[in-house]
Amino acid sequence: MEKIDISAATALFKIKLSEHSGLVRNVEEAENLLRQYELATTTNFCCNKVKKGFGSTDLTRDSHKVWWEDEQLPFDHEPFIQVNHRVYDCRHGVDRHLSQKKKNKTSNPSDHSFKKHRNMVQGTRKLNCPAQIHMREYIKFPEFKIAQKTEWRQKTMSKRLRECIKKGGSGERWIHIQLPNLSEHNTHPIGSAGGLHQGIDKMLVTKIQELVVAGARSVKEVRRHLKIYVEQDLYKGTKAPPKSNQRFYPSKTTIRSHIYKAVIKERFSKFDQENLQKKIECWKLKCPDEMFFFRPLVKYSEESSSVHDNKEQSNDDDDEDDDDDVDD
């Protein structure tokens, strides 16, 4: 059986509490840890449950219970409150749209509906995988530390703390992360075999947008640049993921779709810039005393030249080689 090592992810805990749980200081660190976990296990997680402002939740917004210990944090003499909670489902988790789908199936379409219907070759990717990641936002109050664990000390200090919070007092913000056991992914493969079911990586989406802005339109060309980007930038000096991993080697259709979206986005952003420029001219006429400064989006001129250099260079190579490497 393939051995999966998640130490690259768990090493990011600022305070490690167990094999699969620990604390980090902010959302960026938490999301980075989540990404490392996804990469190590070749899984994807999506946000299931969330409240506004995770990572910078206003502690006066709701009332909170003062805790000295709970299932996640052991007693360490300092009180804390839990202000927010995020739950991530495995990509192959429970289908949260099941009731809506059932409704759609049972509702009778009108006789005069001309809506086309599509034959979906692939079924749902939802496989009721129970794996979840819990992120809890805690605020700890070291100033309200107690020397000994007695009921009386806890009660009186909790009371003082609640009064302090009412007056706008604050404490140290921490994010507790509880990772699932690998055995919980029991309805689908993980590791290198799970790569086939991965969605495209966000970094690659950004890269496609950059390439499109620089003038790239062909799927073949973009695919070649993505391959170079993954192997020479993202995984510089380390072993790149296998070609079967669709997170880093997306299919032609996925690339095509992202190219099209980037083209549309670029087109509208140009219109937006022109419109904004005109608007600013109007404002200048209306309010001559006010100061306006408009800096348009910088063109990827340098990027563009490097892309074309690459293109010319890679055109010398055999295109079919690349296609064979990263075939659908």
Next chain:
DNA sequence: TTAGACCCCGGGATGTATAA
């Protein structure tokens, strides 16, 4: 406080039509 059910909007993935 937490978990579950549900809703809505918009984006992602992918099928289809068409032109070059």
Next chain:
DNA sequence: TTATACATCCCGGGGTCTAA
């Protein structure tokens, strides 16, 4: 065959409400 444009379905993200 490939690029372009769009349609359709699925699902992610963010939220509310309610019961326990």
